[in-house]
Amino acid sequence: MTMIRKLGDFAKLAREKGPKKMVVLAPEDNDFMMAIKKSHELGYIEPILVGDKKRIAEAAQKVDFNIGSFRKISEEDKQSISDLGIRMLFSGETPIAGKGQIPTSYIYRSIIREEAKANSGMTVSVVSLWEVPGIDHLIAFTDTGVSIKPNMKAKKEIIQNAVFVFHLLGYTRPKIAVLSGQREVGGTMASYRDYEALKIEADEGKFGDCEIIPATSFTEIFLAGKKRTGDEKNVRKDCVPHILIVPCLDTGNIICKLDFFLNVKRSSLVATSRGPVCIPSRSDKSHNLVEQISMGVVLADHMERKKKVQK
Amino acid sequence: MIMNSFNDILKAAKHSGARRIVIPSPAREDIDVLSRAAASGLVIPRFIGETKSLKAIVGKSPLFPAGAEIISADDPQDALNLAIEQLKKGETDILMQGGINPQVLLDTLQDKSTGLKTSRTISYVSLFQHFSKDKLMLVTDTFCNNFPHVAEKQGILENALNLARTLGMEAPKVAVLAAIEQVNPAIASTLDAAILSKMSDRGQFGKATVEGPLDIDCAVSRAAAERKGLHSIVTGDVDIYVVPEIDTGYLFAESLAFFGKMRSAGVVLGTSSPVIINLPFISADDKAVEIALACLMCRKGKNHG
Incomplete structure (x- = not known):
């Protein structure tokens, strides 16, 4: 396929x-x-x-x-x-x-x-796919519609649903980022602890053919340790994961519908x-x-x- | 006059005269950025730290300006304490993070006896230059507060409104974001948004229109809002976006920076002097905008939050 x-x-x-x-x-x-x-x-x-x-x-x-x-x-x-x-x-x-x-x-x-x-x-979750200029594959935000504050169990099911969709789309081993507002202040966020726990399970193969990458923010994804410069030469688009697990409904819904503003295209669905x-x-x-x-x-x-x- | 771009901010700051900026334990990059800002007449820097090594770096900086000072301090905490003391005495105007750990810096600012907090809440505003039109967008809180409750959100909004007015926005339009535009007791962010919006209806934020809850499609698109039957002058023309919590705030700001390729700057609000901190998705060029922004906040001559 x-x-x-x-x-x-x-x-x-x-x-x-x-x-x-x-x-x-x-x-x-x-x-x-x-x-x-x-x-x-x-x-x-x-x-x-x-x-x-x-x-x-x-x-x-x-x-x-x-x-x-x-x-x-x-x-x-x-x-x-x-x-x-x-x-x-x-x-x-x-x-x-x-x-x-x-x-x-x-x-x-x-x-x-x-x-x-x-x-x-199977749980119910919404997968919102984005097509972004310069990124050579689809990316998905999930869950953008159902779980208001997904706990670990819910996030596992959300990952499984998204992996299911990406396998159907022909991606044999989708890369996943579990997103978090973790930064240098504010202690350890619950969303970051979820990332740590989910990564261990993914590494053990519990979610099938997929991989959780060691990044929880767009800065890590796009800059990979480098500094942002005015000419954007350090922004790399070849390492963007396929599936982005959002911390909560507010985050997911607010970001995924940025297609009303930014130069991206969106398409959402529920895979039952x-x-x-x-x-x-x-x-x-x-x-x-x-x-x-x-x-x-x-x-x-x-x-x-x-x-x-x-x- | 209203400022609509990062260039407008730089220009206005240059006209307002040089401010004194204090930097505890500065890193090499700080010195480069400040040398340029000093050369263009924005600031006179005062570096606090280990004198010998500072002199070595500063001496090598080709742009290093006349008037800059180096003050000796034994360790970063001493340097920070000294910097804050000088700000409080009015010897300097602006604080830059320098080499101070950001959590230590925030904790010190928050401290009731030794800190700089002057308003209800210390908060952070991210400022974006719109990618296609002459417009600045404020997003808050994108760094300081994890899960603010409604009273803190009120403070966060008040801080942002003050900054917006400094930028010349006379009646700022505010979108308090949530997942949906309807008030739903199961989604806490919609309740907070509705409360802030009602406070605004009652004139509690002065000349401003606060609309919430708004989902992002209604906030950024008048047409989308109309299709949902939501009519407001805020839709499609938002000056300030208030986010529900930090997971959303931080990732939303990053989305605008990376997916939207928008230039980004920011500043700490709610303190007696403007404070510039290091965020990973702000470029060195835009650090100069942050310095200019801080200068403009001094011009107002009162607290910024």
Whole structure:
């Protein structure tokens, strides 16, 4: 499997692997419906629309999208919409689920329940991938959406989920940095102690094929002991790890959405044991949404293939 | 006049006349940076430390200016104590970390009897020059406090507002950051942010608009905020970002420096004299900006926090 190095790579692959069935939860907003329309036209997905029939029809009409031929399931209660969609993913009816106008917390709740039923041992975490100019691979921040203050146990599961995603993306031995606000003052941070403990476990092979690097800050990652200079000649981009474990939700969410400000591209998803769930932010625009859907399609495809091999 | 770039800060400082800066146990790099700052008329340095070795280094510095002094001290702690004593007497204006361990320096500053603390909280502000427009961005606290509670955050914000006003921002726009823009009792940062925002509504921070909680997309993008139904003059035009705690603050500042390639400077606030400390992601060029910034804070003639 070739390594996926750019978010743009997903578009080409999604066209090859699609269309895949995607259960779409409450597509009631124009931007989001537009993304579904484009993803369908590009051959990525065959949507199944779940939610308030009237609102879905209105949104479709506004973006000039003929939804007559798609399966529609009428449901108004948010938690019921979410439960129904995630159940379809876990029963194998659809390989992908995508969230529209439902708060993400409902989706997380549904996934947690289904993972428990499936006895998968998998926790729910959000992986936010970044494409950064000058860095020749994708990098991911995680968990950027679920755990408010992950403890050691949660961080282990977050690492395992991210490694799972990177293996699917073709990275055989992803490098991981466990980030911390550790610096020369303020004593030893809890996030730094987590790094130390997690590194020992990674070195023992407890997280499978991956490596935790001995760096917890971007200064260590980018400068590797050198000094920053005005011409930035000491900033190196060839040693950036693939997975960045953030200390807490505030850190993860605040940094990963810097794509609204900096010259980076972002795409987020939840990888469940049964398939990807696209969970765009309420402020994401439709072109970004299409990219997130293409990523879901490719990951779903890779998961299906992996399952076939395992059988 | 409002200062919108690091150059504006350097220019304004040069106009304000030379300040006396004291450096306990200086390292070679400090001397280089200070030689340049002294040559451009920003500061007159006073080095405190082991005289013989200092003279050896200082003597070699081609730019070493007239007026600089070397004062003898036996060890770094003595040098620091002497430096603080001189600041308190008004013999010098600005303190630079020099070779002092940063934790020792902070502890000494905080000390009630011997330190320099004058406000509710000692804090650190990182200053960034926007990568695409003429604008300075303040981020705080990015170094001093690990997990400030709401009263400390109030102090951190007050310190930053004072600095913003020194930089000519008459009514600073503040984003108190959190993971989400809604107040959620399960996420403590959103509660603190809401409290600070309400304090601002009641005029407790003077002429300023404090908006919080704001997630980063709403803070940096007016369009993103509008899509979430959040309408505020702060969105898309933030002067001061207040971070929830240090894990976020330090990593956020580093993200702006490395992913955003933004020039970065900073200064300690809440002390009777400005204090410049060494952060690993600040270049030597921008150290000169920190010195200029400290000079401007002296111009105000009162405490900086």
